[in-house]
Amino acid sequence: MNPAAIGxxxxxxxxxxxxxxxxxxxxxxxxxxxxxxxxNGQQGLQMAREQAFDVVLMDILLPGMDGLSILxxxxxxxxxxxxxxxxxxxxxDRISGFRLGADDYLPKPFSMIELRVRIEAILRRVALDxxxxxxxxxxxxxxxxxxFDDERCDVFHxxxxxxxxxxxxxLLETLHRSSEEVLSxxxxxxxxxxxxxxPHDRSLDMHISQIRRKLKAINYTEREVRTVWGKxxxxxxxxxxx
Amino acid sequence: MTGxxxxxxxxxxxxxxxxxxxxxxxxxxxxxxxxxxxxxxYMEQKNAYLSDEARVTLSGYAVxxxxxxxxxxxxxxxxxxxxxxxxxxxxxxxxxxxxxSLSSIPLSDNESQRLTFLRGLDWPVxxxxxxxxxxxxxxxxxxxxxxxxIELPQRFMPGRYQLFWxxxxxxxxxxxxxxxxxxxxxxxxxxxxNQLREQANAWRADQLNTRLSHxxxxxxxxxxxxxxxxxxxSERLQGTVVLQQQLLRDMSHELRTPLSRLRVACDSEQDLTxxxxxxxxxxxxxxxxVEDSLQLAWLDTExxxxxxxxxxxxxxxxxxxxxxxxESDWPASRxxxxxxxxxxxxxxxxxxxxxxxxxxxxxxxxxxxxxxxxLDGRRxxxxxxxxLEDQGGGIDEGDLERIFAPFTRLDGSRPxxxxxxxxxxxxxxxxxxxDGNLWAENTGQGLRVHLRLRAC
Numbered sequence: 096m097n098p099a100a101i102g103x104x105x106x107x108x109x110x111x112x113x114x115x116x117x118x119x120x121x122x123x124x125x126x127x128x129x130x131x132x133x134x135n136g137q138q139g140l141q142m143a144r145e146q147a148f149d150v151v152l153m154d155i156l157l158p159g160m161d162g163l164s165i166l167x168x169x170x171x172x173x174x175x176x177x178x179x180x181x182x183x184x185x186x187x188d189r190i191s192g193f194r195l196g197a198d199d200y201l202p203k204p205f206s207m208i209e210l211r212v213r214i215e216a217i218l219r220r221v222a223l224d225x226x227x228x229x230x231x232x233x234x235x236x237x238x239x240x241x242x243f244d245d246e247r248c249d250v251f252h253x254x255x256x257x258x259x260x261x262x263x264x265x266l267l268e269t270l271h272r273s274s275e276e277v278l279s280x281x282x283x284x285x286x287x288x289x290x291x292x293x294p295h296d297r298s299l300d301m302h303i304s305q306i307r308r309k310l311k312a313i314n315y316t317e318r319e320v321r322t323v324w325g326k327x328x329x330x331x332x333x334x335x336x337x
Numbered sequence: 338m339t340g341x342x343x344x345x346x347x348x349x350x351x352x353x354x355x356x357x358x359x360x361x362x363x364x365x366x367x368x369x370x371x372x373x374x375x376x377x378x379y380m381e382q383k384n385a386y387l388s389d390e391a392r393v394t395l396s397g398y399a400v401x402x403x404x405x406x407x408x409x410x411x412x413x414x415x416x417x418x419x420x421x422x423x424x425x426x427x428x429x430x431x432x433x434x435x436x437x438s439l440s441s442i443p444l445s446d447n448e449s450q451r452l453t454f455l456r457g458l459d460w461p462v463x464x465x466x467x468x469x470x471x472x473x474x475x476x477x478x479x480x481x482x483x484x485x486x487i488e489l490p491q492r493f494m495p496g497r498y499q500l501f502w503x504x505x506x507x508x509x510x511x512x513x514x515x516x517x518x519x520x521x522x523x524x525x526x527x528x529x530x531n532q533l534r535e536q537a538n539a540w541r542a543d544q545l546n547t548r549l550s551h552x553x554x555x556x557x558x559x560x561x562x563x564x565x566x567x568x569x570x571s572e573r574l575q576g577t578v579v580l581q582q583q584l585l586r587d588m589s590h591e592l593r594t595p596l597s598r599l600r601v602a603c604d605s606e607q608d609l610t611x612x613x614x615x616x617x618x619x620x621x622x623x624x625x626x627v628e629d630s631l632q633l634a635w636l637d638t639e640x641x642x643x644x645x646x647x648x649x650x651x652x653x654x655x656x657x658x659x660x661x662x663x664e665s666d667w668p669a670s671r672x673x674x675x676x677x678x679x680x681x682x683x684x685x686x687x688x689x690x691x692x693x694x695x696x697x698x699x700x701x702x703x704x705x706x707x708x709x710x711x712l713d714g715r716r717x718x719x720x721x722x723x724x725l726e727d728q729g730g731g732i733d734e735g736d737l738e739r740i741f742a743p744f745t746r747l748d749g750s751r752p753x754x755x756x757x758x759x760x761x762x763x764x765x766x767x768x769x770x771x772d773g774n775l776w777a778e779n780t781g782q783g784l785r786v787h788l789r790l791r792a793c
Contacts, residue, residue: 204624295632297656297690304656305649324663 109139136160199291216282270330352557385461391493403476427488636766643685681793695760703729731779
């Protein structure tokens with residue numbers, strides 16, 4: 096019934112600039128998405144309501160109807176993820192976008208790689224949200240591992256609690272669950288801090304820094320949170336060459 | 338600034354205009370009441386007594402009446418009375434001590450009754466009695482022999498100018514005093530406002546450097562406060578305008594450099610991959626310039642407080658060090674943090690991280706090979722005084738303040754590799770927005786950048 100059923104993630108792009116729109120259309124298509132491109136705001140809203148898309152990618156300044164009003168209308172009935180794109184890079188625009196229910200905000204100019212990473216982060220989060228709650232894996236409770244305690248939101252190693260905060264615990268747990276896999280910053284922002292990623296936002300880096308310090312303080316050296324430049328973070332053992 | 342709600346909540350301050358106005362108006366009211374009361378009384382009294390002329394004339398009549406009585410008895414009095422009847426139109430009688438007429442014509446009942454209350458010559462005469470008052474003047478030489486009784490002739494009736502004096506005391510004089518009060522109030526209240534208006538007009542004529550006179554801003558009361566606020570506003574306005582103009586000028590200059598390089602690359606470069614690489618580099622630089630400038634403008638214009646949280650400087654430094662080591666290929670050991678784990682400050686994470694990162698980048702850029710950049714500090718009361726020290730040799734004393742101005746590049750380094758000279762201005766704005774201070778100092782070995790931040 097709709098392209099998503101075939102298996103490709105479907106994206107609705109609402110962008111009036113013909114050059115940028117065509118480029119985004121072509122590039123995302125090559126990346127394995129099914130892209131529908133619409134140049135008018137009013138039309139875009141109608142399409143987003145009638146068809147099922149996985150992500151809506153939308154400019155703020157649009158002919159017909161501007162992006163923020165589309166978002167307001169759309170949010171009355173749909174919870175579909177929306178990424179706003181705009182050349183208005185000011186903090187205030189970003190905040191009003193998020194307040195109206197945007198899932199991410201991408202300031203122009205952006206690179207295609209960044210756009211792709213952000214779309215994937217959202218798709219992945221949505222997939223995680225839809226998945227039934229995993230039955231917690233059996234805990235390997237030997238002296239060398241970390242014990243995760245969901246109730247206390249803390250980890251335990253060699254008679255010591257690390258004293259993590261709630262966000263730090265969620266972050267470490269997410270990294271732990273995808274152990275040895277690099278998780279992108281946009282995904283971690285989406286999943287752990289539940290907001291879009293912005294270049295000047297340092298909260299995630301600060302949480303990582305605190306996790307490292309706290310793990311070091313309880314003498315946990317088996318694995319550590321590593322930075323993979325330009326990609327994200329990974330919880331991995333020492334020997335892995337990255 | 339809270340002038341509308343303050344008077345309701347608590348008493349106005351010691352220097353408030355309220356006290357001045359209250360004192361002035363209370364004093365004025367009391368003065369007016371006292372004036373009209375005492376002057377009115379004085380005039381009333383003064384107008385109640387017979388004039389000297391009336392007294393002399395009437396005393397003269399008494400002497401004449403006595404002479405007539407003592408010379409010729411009743412006949413003399415009759416003759417005198419007859420003569421007097423031509424001179425005075427009012428009733429005249431001469432009576433003995435037994436209150437009987439000394440003339441041959443006895444008193445009528447009505448007249449006898451009037452005689453039972455007679456005024457002395459020096460008694461006050463009230464305006465409220467109906468008709469003319471009757472006076473009794475004893476004979477001057479022998480008061481026991483008898484008295485002259487006379488209905489006061491109309492021309493001697495006191496208080497003929499009473500209306501005039503009433504107008505003067507109740508109308509003209511209070512009017513004059515009120516006029517004086519108005520002039521005083523005008524000088525007190527409206528003159529400073531006129532000065533404000535003149536300054537606003539000066540702004541309209543684009544003279545942003547005009548300031549209020551010292552009199553207007555030196556006052557202790559609300560108008561002084563208003564004047565100071567006005568001055569502060571104009572200072573801020575002027576600062577913003579100057580900054581914006583400077584920013585625009587510098588930015589267009591800075592943007593021209595990568596543009597001209599792009600133009601050259603476009604014209605000369607043959608190899609496509611190399612061209613693409615150069616394009617990418619220049620676009621990155623331009624983007625950074627635009628972002629930094631916008632952020633500086635934003636930090637300067639946005640006045641809403643940033644959300645604050647507790648930040649551990651050690652963890653922040655770890656985070657920045659990781660980035661810096663990656664960017665500069667320095668080992669972490671060259672970026673030591675001498676602060677303890679107890680150093681927690683209150684601030685906005687993103688703004689503080691950016692400020693410290695900019696300072697750190699600057700320090701690394703100016704460090705000699707093998708140099709060390711260290712973070713240290715101490716607790717000072719409610720604040721943490723933190724400093725970041727490099728070994729880059731420092732700068733001229735005169736430039737210590739100038740490095741915080743936007744687009745200042747001391748070594749004339751080219752944009753792209755040396756930065757645009759925006760880092761430290763962004764840092765200072767970011768620190769100041771969270772109520773901190775940022776300043777620089779030469780240590781002899783290098784530059785030490787100080788931060789004062791609120792402790793947790």
